[in-house]
Amino acid sequence: MAVERPRQLELRVNPIACDAHGLCMELLPELISADLWGYPIIRSGPVPLRLQALARRAVADCPTLALLLTERQ
Amino acid sequence: MTAPGATTAWAGQPPAPGELRLITGDQPLSLAEHIERYGPAPLAGPGATALITEVDHAGLTGRGGGAFPAARKMRAVADASLRRGKVRSGTGSVVVANGSESEPASSKDEVLLSHAPHLVLDGITLSAAAVGADQAYLCLSPRNPAMARAVAAAVAERDQAGFSEPPVTLISTPDGYLSGQETALISALNGSHPLPTFIPPRPAERGVQRRPTLVQNVETLAHIALIARFGATWFREVGTAGAPGSALVTVTGCVARPGVREIPLGTPLGEVLRRSGALSGAQAVLTGGYFGTWLPLPAAWQVPVSEESMRAAGAALGPGVLAVLPGSACGLAETARVLGFLADNSARQCGPCRNGMPALADAMKQIAFGRPGHDVVGWIGQLSGLITSRGACHLPDGGAALARTALDVFAADLRAHLASGPCDRAYRPAALPIPTGRA
Amino acid sequence: MGSGVTGAGHVGAIIVTSSTPLWYATRATGLVALVLLTISMMLGLLSSVRFQRPEWPRFVTLGLHRNVTLLALGFTVMHVLTTVLDSFVSIPLADAFVPFISSYRPIWIGLGAIAFDLMIALVVTSLLRTRLGLRSWRLVHWSAYLCWPVAVLHGLGTGTDTPVRWVLALTACCVLAVAVLTIWRLALTWPDRPLAAVAGVVVLVLVLIAGGAWLRTGPLAPGWSHRSGTHSSQPGAAGRP
Numbered sequence: 182m183a184v185e186r187p188r189q190l191e192l193r194v195n196p197i198a199c200d201a202h203g204l205c206m207e208l209l210p211e212l213i214s215a216d217l218w219g220y221p222i223i224r225s226g227p228v229p230l231r232l233q234a235l236a237r238r239a240v241a242d243c244p245t246l247a248l249l250l251t252e253r254q
Numbered sequence: 255m256t257a258p259g260a261t262t263a264w265a266g267q268p269p270a271p272g273e274l275r276l277i278t279g280d281q282p283l284s285l286a287e288h289i290e291r292y293g294p295a296p297l298a299g300p301g302a303t304a305l306i307t308e309v310d311h312a313g314l315t316g317r318g319g320g321a322f323p324a325a326r327k328m329r330a331v332a333d334a335s336l337r338r339g340k341v342r343s344g345t346g347s348v349v350v351a352n353g354s355e356s357e358p359a360s361s362k363d364e365v366l367l368s369h370a371p372h373l374v375l376d377g378i379t380l381s382a383a384a385v386g387a388d389q390a391y392l393c394l395s396p397r398n399p400a401m402a403r404a405v406a407a408a409v410a411e412r413d414q415a416g417f418s419e420p421p422v423t424l425i426s427t428p429d430g431y432l433s434g435q436e437t438a439l440i441s442a443l444n445g446s447h448p449l450p451t452f453i454p455p456r457p458a459e460r461g462v463q464r465r466p467t468l469v470q471n472v473e474t475l476a477h478i479a480l481i482a483r484f485g486a487t488w489f490r491e492v493g494t495a496g497a498p499g500s501a502l503v504t505v506t507g508c509v510a511r512p513g514v515r516e517i518p519l520g521t522p523l524g525e526v527l528r529r530s531g532a533l534s535g536a537q538a539v540l541t542g543g544y545f546g547t548w549l550p551l552p553a554a555w556q557v558p559v560s561e562e563s564m565r566a567a568g569a570a571l572g573p574g575v576l577a578v579l580p581g582s583a584c585g586l587a588e589t590a591r592v593l594g595f596l597a598d599n600s601a602r603q604c605g606p607c608r609n610g611m612p613a614l615a616d617a618m619k620q621i622a623f624g625r626p627g628h629d630v631v632g633w634i635g636q637l638s639g640l641i642t643s644r645g646a647c648h649l650p651d652g653g654a655a656l657a658r659t660a661l662d663v664f665a666a667d668l669r670a671h672l673a674s675g676p677c678d679r680a681y682r683p684a685a686l687p688i689p690t691g692r693a
Numbered sequence: 694m695g696s697g698v699t700g701a702g703h704v705g706a707i708i709v710t711s712s713t714p715l716w717y718a719t720r721a722t723g724l725v726a727l728v729l730l731t732i733s734m735m736l737g738l739l740s741s742v743r744f745q746r747p748e749w750p751r752f753v754t755l756g757l758h759r760n761v762t763l764l765a766l767g768f769t770v771m772h773v774l775t776t777v778l779d780s781f782v783s784i785p786l787a788d789a790f791v792p793f794i795s796s797y798r799p800i801w802i803g804l805g806a807i808a809f810d811l812m813i814a815l816v817v818t819s820l821l822r823t824r825l826g827l828r829s830w831r832l833v834h835w836s837a838y839l840c841w842p843v844a845v846l847h848g849l850g851t852g853t854d855t856p857v858r859w860v861l862a863l864t865a866c867c868v869l870a871v872a873v874l875t876i877w878r879l880a881l882t883w884p885d886r887p888l889a890a891v892a893g894v895v896v897l898v899l900v901l902i903a904g905g906a907w908l909r910t911g912p913l914a915p916g917w918s919h920r921s922g923t924h925s926s927q928p929g930a931a932g933r934p
Contacts (some may be wrong), residue, residue: 187900194647195452195646195918196452196603196604196605196606196607196644196645197450197452197603197604197646198452198827199453199604199605200605201605203745203751204366204744204752204755207750207751207752208752216606216640216644217640218605218606218609218610219605220605220609220644222644229752240823241822241823242752242755244740246822246823246826246827247829251535
């Protein structure tokens with residue numbers, strides 16, 4: 182039984198696509214907070230393992246598909 | 255890599271240290287004169303990746319403002335091109351020579367293209383061969399029709415002489431401060447709005463017509479043309495170890511002899527300004543352009559002109575603009591006007607910049623001209639933090655850096671303004687010209 | 694099985710019905726599907742207007758919208774299956790997907806097929822949203838504005854329960870709810886052009902009035918079953934031709 186090494190994932194936002202709908206910060210308040218105008222500020226660093234499922238959901242739920250989950254370089 | 259010997263004394267000989275490399279006279283060089291001066295370009299055919307290694311050893315960085323290592327860009331495009339399989343017609347990579355020069359205070363690209371278009375065109379041909387490009391675009395500023403005609407004539411000369419691989423399409427970059435930005439230019443070439451796009455995908459992966467695209471400033475390409483002839487060691491004969499080679503700078507403002515100069519990188523700022531006849535009483539210099547930074551004068555006299563040295567001093571060289579501010583001007587007022595210009599010319603695509611830049615400009619205007627709100631300096635700091643690194647391009651970053659350095663360099667004026675309102679100098683005509691309307 | 698059909702002259706008409714459980718199931722699942730689809734539309738519209746309260750975050754609207762739509766699709770599938778399996782009237786499975794080929798009330802069953810097809814497209818594209826990209830997904834999702842009214846019309850035109858008071862009231866409530874939220878949505882679509890919003894609302898009201906007029910002269914008027922293409926031996930056929 183192979184043990185899968187957990188992938189290092191990082192959250193990024195496409196600032197052009199983002200329209201400050203605010204779903205991502207509702208789902209992931211640990212990692213995403215709102216600035217003065219409602220746009221997301223994403224905490225830097227890899228997404229903790231326990232939050233990865235929620236992060237995937239936030240990416241899928243973003244009304245403009247502006248939130249991205251990428252492999253950490 | 256020197257060219258074979260020719261009849262005239264300095265034909266094909268590498269320029270000596272101390273000699274100008276890029277602009278050698280007042281008149282534009284014709285193709286024949288160009289070949290006489292520099293020797294023929296060592297064209298080696300497609301897949302000539304040895305050039306990339308040479309450029310790498312030379313340590314050439316982009317001269318458009320980003321200072322990104324040129325060889326790394328070329329290698330990325332060459333690799334992407336290889337990954338797409340053999341170069342077939344219409345599917346190879348693309349070279350975009352960026353002479354848009356949308357920064358109002360800069361004119362080095364204009365001067366270079368007017369005087370040495372063949373160097374730039376050589377650079378295009380050579381880098382196209384190195385990255386597997388079968389198409390090239392040369393994007394020109396729309397501000398100078400005479401220069402555009404000179405470039406067109408140079409292209410025609412080359413066509414007649416048989417140097418037409420790859421075909422170079424001349425493009426007039428659309429008006430707009432951001433139109434010359436790398437992804438914005440590619441977007442325009444793809445028929446879309448000339449506004450920055452989100453990365454990924456990087457231009458090296460997918461750019462014009464979804465093909466790997468090499469975007470280089472025209473001055474960078476001119477240097478590549480010289481490195482191909484004379485080698486990396488020659489290139490490093492001037493400049494410093496960390497910033498090799500020469501560069502074009504545009505010196506404007508209160509100097510007796512404003513204009514474009516070629517300088518060895520690492521030359522102290524004071525010497526560059528002195529050569530241009532910096533008038534006494536100059537209080538500061540704006541480096542890098544309108545989204546650049548302030549340095550105090552004469553305190554920054556010793557700062558070497560190079561991207562790395564300027565960054566160490568909290569400034570940025572960018573596309574090499576050095577705008578000198580006279581003592582008779584109010585630095586805060588000038589900054590407020592420039593910030594207003596930047597805010598007006600934002601692409602308005604990204605929330606933080608669309609909201610934050612006008613707020614930043616307003617706050618600076620309050621300090622400069624009106625009644626600043628409570629803790630306006632703290633407010634400016636907060637705004638700067640909110641807009642930096644949160645847009646698709648670096649316009650907000652530049653605005654934030656401009657504001658920060660202004661409050662630093664003009665600290666005495668700041669205290670005076672906050673204590674007793676705008677100074678008299680604030681109401682004088684602008685020392686830094688702001689293009690009217692949406693430039 | 695069905696009760697007898699009387700000839701002309703008999704006082705009052707007796708509607709031919711099948712009393713199989715499947716016939717009841719078809720009508721019931723159809724109504725439930727309509728209500729669920731209405732709720733889904735409402736939640737979708739709430740999402741468009743960015744409705745949000747401290748106790749009602751946006752992801753709740755979105756999550757409910759997704760789940761209610763899936764439930765609506767499930768009930769629609771049951772509605773289709775019970776109709777097809779009901780041997781009293783021949784409605785093969787193809788009629789549920791290909792519009793207007795049915796021999797029973799072709800136009801109105803056809804509208805049901807259109808709504809069903811659109812629902813499938815909406816659900817499938819939404820499940821594959823991240824792979825499809827925003828533009829394609831959005832293009833298909835606009836068809837929700839077509840799917841729901843078509844489903845309502847299908848229910849009113851095909852449904853033999855349309856004249857029943859509470860069914861009519863239920864349908865009216867659904868239409869009203871979606872209409873109100875659509876007006877809210879329209880008002881926010883063109884924040885700087887109030888005239889466009891007013892025009893949109895006027896069009897909506899006209900559509901509702903037209904719908905009401907059709908209802909009165911169509912399904913609620915006598916003889917509808919014949920005019921809609923019901924043969925005398927099929928459900929909903931009136932005693933009088």
